[in-house]
Amino acid sequence: MELINKSRVKSPWLLHYDGSSCNGCDIEVLACLTPIYDVERFGIINTGNPKHADILLITGGVNKKAARVVKNLYEQMPEPKVVVAVGVCACSGGVFHDCYNILGGIDRVIPVDVYVPGCAARPEAIIDGVVRALQVLAAKTDKEAVV
Amino acid sequence: MKVDTIKTSPEAIVASAQKYFDDGCRLVAATCVEEGEELRVIYSFDRELSLENLEISTPREKAIPSLTGVYACAFLIENEMKELFGLEIDGLSLDLGGRMYLVDGAEPAPMADHNKPKAKEDEKIG
Amino acid sequence: MVKALMVVLLVVIMAPLLGGLLTGIDRVLTARMQGRVGPPVLQPFYDVLKLLGKEALAANRRQVAWALGYLVLIIASLALFCLGGDLLIIVFTMAFAAGSFVLGGFSVRSPYSHIGSQRELLQMLAYEPVLILLALGVYLQTGSFMVKDLFHQSQPLLASMPLVFIALLIVLTIKIRKSPFDLATSHHGHQELVKGITTEYSGPYLALIEVTHWYELVLLLGLAAMFWTHPLGAGILLALAAFFIEMVIDNICARLTWNWMIKFTWTGGIILCLINLGVIWVLRAGGV
Amino acid sequence: MITGKYLVAVSIWLPVAAALLCWLGQSYSLRNIVSYLTGIILAVCALGLFLSGPFDYQPGEIWGLSWNTAISAADFALLALILYIGWRQRHKLIIILAAIQALLLICFDFGLGGSEIEPVPAFAVDHLAIIMALIINIVGSLICIYGVKYIAEHEEQHPVAKSRQPRFMFWLIIFLGAMNGLVFANNLYWMYFFWEVTTFCSFQLIGHDQSDEAIGNACRALWMNSLGGAAFALGLVILLRYGGGDYLSMQYLLSHHTAAGATGAILLAVSMLVLAGMTKSAQLPFQSWLLGAMVAPTPVSALLHSSTMVKAGVYLILRLAPVYAGTYLSSMTAIAGAFTFLAASVLAISQSNAKRVLAYSTVANLGLIIACAGINTPTAISAAIVLIIFHAVSKGLLFLCTGYVEHEIGSRDIEAMEGLADRLPAAATIFTIGIISMFLPPFGMLVGKWAAIESAAQLPLAAFLLVLASAVTALFWLKWLGRMLEGRPGAIAQREIMDSHYIASLGGLTAAAVLLSIFIGPVVNSMVTPAVTQYYFSPGLEANLETIAAGSGGLFSVWPLFILLALIAVAAGFLYQPRKVKNPPVYLCGENAGLPESTVFMTTGENMGEVKLSNYYFTGFLNEARWSRVVNRVGLIMILLLLGVTLW
Amino acid sequence: MGRITAPFGPQHPVLPEPLHLNITYEDEKVVGLSPAIGYVHRGLEKTAEKKEYPENVFLVERVCGICSFMHAMTYCMGIEELMGIEIPPRAQYLRVFYSEISRLHSHLLWLGLFADAFGFENLFMQYWAAREKILDLMELTGGQRVILSSCAIGGIRRDLNAEQIDTAQGVLMQTEEELKRINPVMLNAYTVKQRTVGKGMLSREDALLYGAVGPMLRASGVAQDLRQTGYAAYRELGFAPVVETDGDSYARALVRVRETCQSIELARKALERLPEGEAAVKVKGNPDGETMQRVEQPRGELLYYIKGNGSKNLERLRIRTPTFANIPSLLKMLPGCEMADVPVIVLSIDPCISCTER
Structure with missing residues (x-):
């Protein structure tokens, strides 16, 4: 059990979904995978499949159509899982908060564990967000173990 | 300042567009502007890097013909106008039924202000 | 009998450790080739351990049973191989294992896993003849289909079957899911198939499949090592070299389509084998 | 051999009598009883023959005529x-x-x-004939029992003015008698x-x-x-x-x-008999009659494919194998057979009609058996016999199951069988066993194929064709099986009620497929080895057969694998406990519509779409008509060559 | 024969952005297709009417995070025209510089994603590693990695100093060298050609019929690049469009590869000939009247229609982005292709859904 909990923080698999973002944060998320930032150092893989993912990384606010998608993806992820909202739009809706088709931040649809600010969020901030998400993940599993 | 346009009628728009098409011009965009009761649609064509615009005006409830028969690409533009301004369009090759951007239950024609005094007041208060 | 059981036990325990380590090395070296640092060498173990701790999701029991079948049958073929068994039977058992994997993908009404299974079937179609021809080649060369009889050979198999070895490299690319033939499970992400057959597996069930891949890797490298049995060290080096070549190929190729794969293996791979076997056959006929 | 004589007589005459009874009796219950009774008696006869061993028999005169x-x-x-x-x-x-x-x-x-x-002895019951008799009388009888019920349902679905059931049963049962006569005949x-x-x-x-x-x-x-x-x-x-x-x-x-092979005119005569065998076994280019025969009610297909008709062809070819051993005729036969194996397997890929897939597979497997006969080493002959036995059982099973499913779901199309595992779980299980037993270890067919490829190493061209074909085989079987196993997440299997006729026949054949494979060692030792050693005496033979039988030499004993398979089934029960495992909807790029049918998704214009799945058939590339023309030509050339090498 | 129907997107590992295609396959051949968008539609044009016109510069920058500079520039050009503002020459040259490095970063990003679409992970990494240098350059000069906010009504917000210009020149030269090493793989590797040559054919006639723009149009043999009209300082710098005639995915990649080299050249020329003087002028008053502005964005022709009424708020802002114009041609190119080619063809238009839906 101990071993599994330790492995959990060493092998976070990401699912990245572009909510209703302007692409700015998206390309920064992708930039995290590339040689300069190379998140695979931390065992992070961008899986692209909710059923394999531990961390849901959402960029951009959420509009009415995307809300359904975000909810579906979240529900298809196996427990334990955490959600990271990347960028100010994902946190609160950002510059688009009063657009007619925008519901607001991701937390309007699913529970968010970590908020990463920035417009666009910098890769360093995103990595930091993921690391914080891992702490949340570890805390979540500890709680489960107690229960 | 005003964009140079050639005014035409909704009935003649397809034939005019056909002429542009035959000249090898590209359909760049169709822009819908709300002017009081009427909707003004500006069709922009590209002729050797210069813009030529056709303009029509139509009452909101009256349908205008679709250009998809001439320019296949028009379906996206026209669906957008239909959805966001409530402009009726006849003969769309692929009609997304006002559900290109919006979901069921969303407020119709969100770009059009006319007939929506309440929404305006809210804004003013905000 | 007791000895055989010991061997089997050793295989069951050691192979995944070795396979996981090799996978880790693969990931590090691949990252280095791409100008990245890459994960820790032990990363595959972390991944599998983590998956074991995740919530189990599955569509139905069949899906799980076939995944388990994949694991068990691959272990069985590896055990047969280590016991020096009949190559044909090893190949057929591997086919059953792959078939089991395919059926696991088919067990869910999911488009991506379904298409992954169809593709895996096409992959089987592509590599199966080469593997059986390899066994036939071994027979023509040694007069026996038994792996253990290879150890009585003074001359390495590589000397008489170089072309078959090249064909085996093609098979290896398909089997360990490297570009240009990473078609059915999307070992590397970002594919039209999402994760292919494994799309609908998660948590411990996915771990099962990962571990099976490790066993399979060891078995396949074993097949490569078979080409140089005396001294066995040379064979191991040969296998590692083959593994390294696969990594390089993976990093210099785009992923190709299944049509291309079938065309390539059924012409290139099979013809390589045929020429090689033909030469052996003629030489043998001439010699006798 | 007093008893043997009677057994032969019963095997031939009982079906004739039973058939007449069915025709004249006109009643369903009569046909029912007759089919069961005939089946049991015939099976007992065949077992009796097996126990009594080989003998010759010349019947006397009838009403003063010879x-x-x-x-x-x-x-x-x-x-x-x-x-x-x-x-x-x-x-x-x-x-x-x-x-x-x-x-x-x-x-x-x-x-x-x-x-x-x-006058030569009319009947010579040897080991090979006994094996055939066992197949005909056990598998064939099960098919007749199945047929009684099937044809009754068939007529309900396709009503006719005057019931043709009696006529149907007449021809079905009399077939068994004719086949018995054929395999026992020495003259x-x-x-x-x-x-x-x-x-x-x-x-x-x-x-x-x-x-x-x-x-x-x-x-x-x-x-x-x-x-x-x-x-x-x-x-x-x-x-x-x-x-x-x-x-x-x-x-x-x-x-x-036996030793040197036949020459001259005798060989020509033998090649004529081989040709006859090839037409009967529907080898290229004669496969079209067998495919056309798929229009018949399914028990007919089952009978033609498993225990009678096509088996008569391979029986004759196999029978004569020692006569042409070592000749070019033998090699050509092997190559023609192997080519049929490959071509029919490839064509099977393009089919979505289950019965046509089965038909092509039969053509292919008969090709394999004929290839073995042509390779003509003791191991190859053993392989051929093993293949005949296991093919009869598995193919009979698959046909009967297809017929059963067709009556349940109203289609014999593979695509219509999707999700059968949840709709008809028993049928799906039978299909799974049937299909796996056709080509995967540790089942008998694979043992046969393995021995075939091992012995084909002598004849590179045939070996090459066999290798390609064996890879192709897996493709069409697995994709078919895959369609049936498909299930929506969390779907609960429906209860399935099967008629007793179907339980008897399907259950019997399933048990046979599994048990025979488990006890393949004794089967080979007691049946196949004697049949081969009758006519082949070559050094090393015993060792070769041992390999198949016990596998100690080849380290391939079927038992461990069967134990492993059982283990998988049990362990899967532990690994997947319905209450502990969640069944979320399948991944649909996040667009699941949230309905209980987990494969509905939201799409263009906020409408709902449903996932549709299908096998690949490669119809663009594998056009059946075009490829049939091509392979038929090659087949014809092979037949001509086959006759040509004899004359030369 | 049976057919497979399955959704492709909105969330899909191969798609960086949400786009939904409901595709029907036969074996793996695409035989039916219906698209759906709207996952990123925010209603930005409407919001622009509520904001004051100078604020809108920041809003339109977020139409798309990749080509945000171009959006800001086009908007500014429109407002400047309505208000009759003449911006200083230095600002014109700086606009060219920023446009070109934006294009460079966008094309490199695309080349990487394109490589990823056909499963060439290493090539993806190489292009993105090269792209990081450009991002560093953006950060150095604009203070941000992706959304620059350099453009303002009346000119350029932050002028470049000599040191920055030197660094920029160095980075551009270095990138050129780097690309000389990477580009041959994209253009000559056998496996890459197998996946791109002949995929997603779009003839010259179809390109016009389906309204394709930008590299798509140029790869189909139409020599149209709005930089030919000579906005900003393009007339002074001299410009000829890159054209290919094959109209397939390979041609599109080739156009973009050649355009990266052209961009480096243009950016360096702009810096070399950078006139002295102010980088911006003061702005007073409110826009009145209507105008249409067109600019060549990395993905193609971008059109802004701006209508002011003399108040701080605009009456209408309409943005027609290049991807919006390029999406219809997907309906032409996808049917008949292999499933594996779907991502390649979809990416070959360089989709920017965020632009499309605003």
Whole structure:
């Protein structure tokens, strides 16, 4: 059990979904995978499949159509899982908060564990967000173990 | 300042567009502007890097013909106008039924202000 | 009998450790080739351990049973191989294992896993003849289909079957899911198939499949090592070299389509084998 | 061998009597009882023969006439009947071929030798014949039992003015008698008679539904098999003319040509018989009659494919194998068989009709068996016999299951069978076992295929074709099986109620497929090895057979694998506990519509779409008609070469 | 024969952005297709009417995070025209510089994603590693990695100093060298050609019929690049469009590869000839009247229609982005292709859904 909990923080698999973002944060998320930032150092893989993912990384606010998608993806992820909202739009809706088709931040649809600010969020901030998400993940599993 | 346009009628728009098409011009965009009761649609064509615009005006409830028969690409533009301004369009090759951007239950024609005094007041208060 | 059981036990325990380590090395070296640092060498173990701790999701029991079948049958073929068994039977058992994997993908009404299974079937179609021809080649060369009889050979198999070895490299690319033939499970992400057959597996069930891949890797490298049995060290080096070549190929190729794969293996791979076997056959006929 | 004699008589006459009873009795319950009773008695007879071992048997006279004369008369009567059918159907080929046969028979009976023919023992029951008898009488009887119920349901679905069920059962059961006669016959002239009877029975059964398509296909089966019959008759004439009366005895033929192989005219006659066998086994380019035969009710297909008809062809070819051992004829046979194996397997990929897939698979496997006969080493012959046994069981099972499913779901299309595992769990399980037993270890078919490839190493071209074909086989089986196993997440399997006839036949064959594979060692030792050692005496033979039997040499013992399979089934139960595992909807790119049907998704214009799945059929590339033309040409060339090398 | 129907997107590992295609396959051939968008539609045009016109510069920058500079520039050009503002020459040259490095980063990003679409992970990494240098350059000069906010009504917000210009020149030269190493793989590797040559054919006629723009149009043999009209300082710098005639995915990649080299050249020329003086002028008053502005964005022609009424708020802002114009041609190119080619063809238009839906 101990071993599994330790492995959990060493092998976070990401699912990245572009909510209703302007692409700015998206390309920064992708930039995290590339040689300069190379998140695979931390065992992070961008899986692209909710059923394999531990961390849901959402960029951009959420509009009415995307809300359904975000909810579906979240529900298809196996427990334990955490959600990271990347960028100010994902946190609160950002510059688009009063657009007619925008519901607001991701937390309007699913529970968010970590908020990463920035417009666009910098890769360093995103990595930091993921690391914080891992702490949340570890805390979540500890709680489960107690229960 | 005003964009140079050639005014035409909704009935003649397809034939005019056909002429542009035959000249090898590209359909760049169709822009819908709300002017009081009427909707003004500006069709922009590209002729050797210069813009030529056709303009029509139509009452909101009256349908205008679709250009998809001439320019296949028009379906996206026209669906957008239909959805966001409530402009009726006849003969769309692929009609997304006002559900290109919006979901069921969303407020119709969100770009059009006319007939929506309440929404305006809210804004003013905000 | 007791000895055989010991061997089997050793295989069951050691192979995944070795396979996981090799996978880790693969990931590090691949990252280095791409100008990245890459994960820790032990990363595959972390991944599998983590998956074991995740919530189990599955569509139905069949899906799980076939995944388990994949694991068990691959272990069985590896055990047969280590016991020096009949190559044909090893190949057929591997086919059953792959078939089991395919059926696991088919067990869910999911488009991506379904298409992954169809593709895996096409992959089987592509590599199966080469593997059986390899066994036939071994027979023509040694007069026996038994792996253990290879150890009585003074001359390495590589000397008489170089072309078959090249064909085996093609098979290896398909089997360990490297570009240009990473078609059915999307070992590397970002594919039209999402994760292919494994799309609908998660948590411990996915771990099962990962571990099976490790066993399979060891078995396949074993097949490569078979080409140089005396001294066995040379064979191991040969296998590692083959593994390294696969990594390089993976990093210099785009992923190709299944049509291309079938065309390539059924012409290139099979013809390589045929020429090689033909030469052996003629030489043998001439010699006798 | 007093008892043996009776057993032979019962095996041949009981089906005739039972068939008549069915025809005259007209009642369902009568047919029911008759089929069960006949089945049991025939099975007991076959087991009795197995226990009693080989013997020769010459029946005495009947009403003062020699049996030889009676058979002659029956032969002519049958040919006359076929001529009449040909005339009524306005089918020139049938008329011509029947006429040729009649002429050849006239030559045989009156032109050559005449009464000087030495009477040879009519029946010689050897080990191979016993194996065949076991297959015919056990598998065949199960199919007849199944047939009683099936044809009744069939008529409910396709009502006819006057019930044709009695007629159907008549031909179905009499088929068994004819096959028994065929495999026991030692006198080739007798064998020819039974050969023609099976042809005629199959004609009647294929045309059962009386639709234009059914009649057309029945006629095609008749003329193609008449071609084989003509080749058979020609072979007989040549044997008699150039060899003499003794050569009409299969035993004599075998014992006089074991070591060096036959030469000259005898070999030509043998090649004619091989050709006859190939038409009957629907080898390229004669496969179309067997595919056409798929219009018949499914028990007919099952019978034709597993225990009768096509097996008669391979039986004859296998039987004669020692005679042509070591000749070019042998090698050509091997290559032709292997080519059929490959071509039919490839064509099977393009089919979505389950019965056509099964038909192509039969053609392919018969090709494999014939290839083994052509490779003609003791191991290869053992492989061939093993394949005959296991193919009969598995193919019978698959056909019967297809028929059952067809009646349940109203389609025999593979695509319509999607999700069968949740709709008809028992049928899906049977299919799973049936399909796996066709080509995967540790089942008998694979053991046969393995031995075939091992022995084919002697003959590189054949080996190469076998290797390719064996890879192709997996493709069409697995994709079919995959469709049936498909399930929506969390779907609960429905209860399935199966008729007792179906339980008996499907259950019996499933058990046979599994048990025979588990006990393949004893099966090989007690049945296959004696059959091979009868005619082959070569050093190293024992060792080879040991390998198949126990596998100690090859380290391939089927038991561990069976134990592993059982282990998987049990462990899966532990690994997947329905209460602990969640079944979320499948991944649909996040667009799941949230309905209980987990495969509905939201799409263009906020409408709902549903996931549709299908197998790949490669129809663009694998056009059946075009490829059939190509492979038929190659097949024809192979047949011509086969005859050519004999003459040369 | 049976057919497979399955959704492709909105969330899909191969798609960086949400786009939904409901595709029907036969074996793996695409035989039916219906698109759906709207996952990123925010209603930005409407919001622009509520904001004051100078604020809108920041809003339109977020139409798309990749080509945000171009959006800001086009908007500014429109407002400047309505208000009759003449911006200083230095600002014109700086606009060219920023446009070109934006294009460079966008094309490199695309080349990487394109490589990823056909499963060439290493090539993806190489292009993105090269792209990081450009991002560093953006950060150095604009203070941000992706959304620059350099453009303002009346000119350029932050002028470049000599040191920055030197660094920029160095980075551009370095990138050129780097690309000389990477580009041959994209253009000559056998496996890459197998996946791109002949895939997603779009003839010259179809390109016009379906309204394709930008590299798509140029790869189909139409020599149209709005930089030819000579806005900003393009007339002074001299410009000829890159054209290919094959109209397949390979041609599109080739156009973009050649355009990266052209961009480096243009950016360096702009810096070399950078006139001295102010980088911006003061702005007073409110826009009145209507105008249409067109600019060549990395993905093609971008059109802004701006209508002011003399108040701080605009009456209408309409943005027609290049991807919006390029999406219809997907309906032409996808049917008949292999499933594996779907991502390649979809990416070959360089989709920017965020632009499309605003």
